[in-house]
Amino acid sequence: xxxxxxxxxxxxxxxxxxxxxxxxxxxxxxxxxxxxxxxxxxxxxxxxxxxxxxxxxxxxxxxxxxxxxxxxxxxxxxxxxxxxxxxxxxxxxxxxxxxxxxxxxxxxxxxxxxxxxxxxxxxxxxx
Amino acid sequence: xxxxxxxxxxxxxxxxxxxxxxxxxxxxxxxxxxxxxxxxxxxxxxxxxxxxxxxxxxxxxxxxxxxxxxxxxxxxxxxxxxxxxxxxxxxxxxxxxxxxxxxxxxx
Numbered sequence: 001x002x003x004x005x006x007x008x009x010x011x012x013x014x015x016x017x018x019x020x021x022x023x024x025x026x027x028x029x030x031x032x033x034x035x036x037x038x039x040x041x042x043x044x045x046x047x048x049x050x051x052x053x054x055x056x057x058x059x060x061x062x063x064x065x066x067x068x069x070x071x072x073x074x075x076x077x078x079x080x081x082x083x084x085x086x087x088x089x090x091x092x093x094x095x096x097x098x099x100x101x102x103x104x105x106x107x108x109x110x111x112x113x114x115x116x117x118x119x120x121x122x123x124x125x126x127x
Numbered sequence: 128x129x130x131x132x133x134x135x136x137x138x139x140x141x142x143x144x145x146x147x148x149x150x151x152x153x154x155x156x157x158x159x160x161x162x163x164x165x166x167x168x169x170x171x172x173x174x175x176x177x178x179x180x181x182x183x184x185x186x187x188x189x190x191x192x193x194x195x196x197x198x199x200x201x202x203x204x205x206x207x208x209x210x211x212x213x214x215x216x217x218x219x220x221x222x223x224x225x226x227x228x229x230x231x232x233x234x
Contacts, residue, residue, distance in 0.1 A: 037223070047162075047170065047213055049223040060221050096169055100223075103158065103176035111158025112217055113175035120169050 002027040004097050004118035012091075012125050018084040022097030022118060023077070030055045030075045035100040037114065038071060038082045040093040048093075052100060053080050087125045094120040131159075131214055131226035138232040139204045147199045147229045149214030159197035161190060162213045164228075170213060174199055201231075209233045 008020035022036070029036060038050040051061035053071045061069045070083040084091060098114040131151040139145035149159055158177060162170035172181050174190035187202045197216075201208055214226040 039225075046228045047215075047225040049215075049225060052223070062222060063220075101175075103179070105177055107177070109156070109158055109177070111160060111176045112215075112223065113160035113172055114162070114170070114215065115172050115175075115181060117169040117171075 002099060002116045004099065004116055006095060006097050006118045006121040008121065008123070010122060010124060012087055012123060013127050014088055014125055015086055018082070018087050018091060018095075018123055018125070020082045020095055020097075020121065020123070021079050022081070023079050024099075025078070027099075028075075029073060029078050029080065033101065036073070036080045037098045037100050039096045039098055039114070039117075040091075041096070041120075042090075042093040050082065050084075050095075089125050092123065092125045094122050096120045131216060131224050133212075133214060133226035133229045135227065136230045136232070138234055139201070140234050141206065142203055144200065144202045145204055145231065147201075147212050147231065149197045149199075149226045150195055151216065151224065151226075152195055153216045153218045153224060154192060154195050154197050156219065157216045158192065159190070159214045159216045161188075161197075161199045162215065163208075164211045164213065173212075204231075204233050206233050 003025045005023045012018045035052040037052040053059045053073050068085045073080040097118045099116040103111040161174040164170040173188050178190045189200045191198045212229045
């Protein structure tokens, strides 16, 4: 059973950098079959995808956050991490890490899905 | 456009059938996936691909797609199905998209 667990400070000051780590157990980040994503949810609002990393280190970020986001991977520790710079109160949210798989069928269509999620960690931006 | 649109709220009588929809141009090219989220909990995948349910998801949950619209159908809704539901897909650039979510109330 794959499990993901977020860790990091729950309080960050405005203008500083938010840093979180996701530890994966029950499966290897290096398997190559999955992408590893960060997703956030402001209190009372919907889900926002932040970006993903592949075990090789290749990344893709949400264009709306790209200038402030860095996602990295440490395959030796089976972890991946998120850094979000220059935070403001608008970055206050529950941050989730998740595993993403893909699906392809005979009709020629692809689909992607997040099949395992961490429990989430609330990060508050406040002085 | 790179957006997925969902109705903010839907209600269903206990035991009846409800359809939750998700619209977006990307759905003409890619399947949607669907997530159930209960208060204070992480989202749970309920449908992916053409109409696939992960292990442990009841068969009253099903998915379908037509044109730019994906649908999640709950046949015989139960009280425990009351939750927020989100659709998810990607656009042609690789950006992952979420719909705004639909709050399902079971009456």
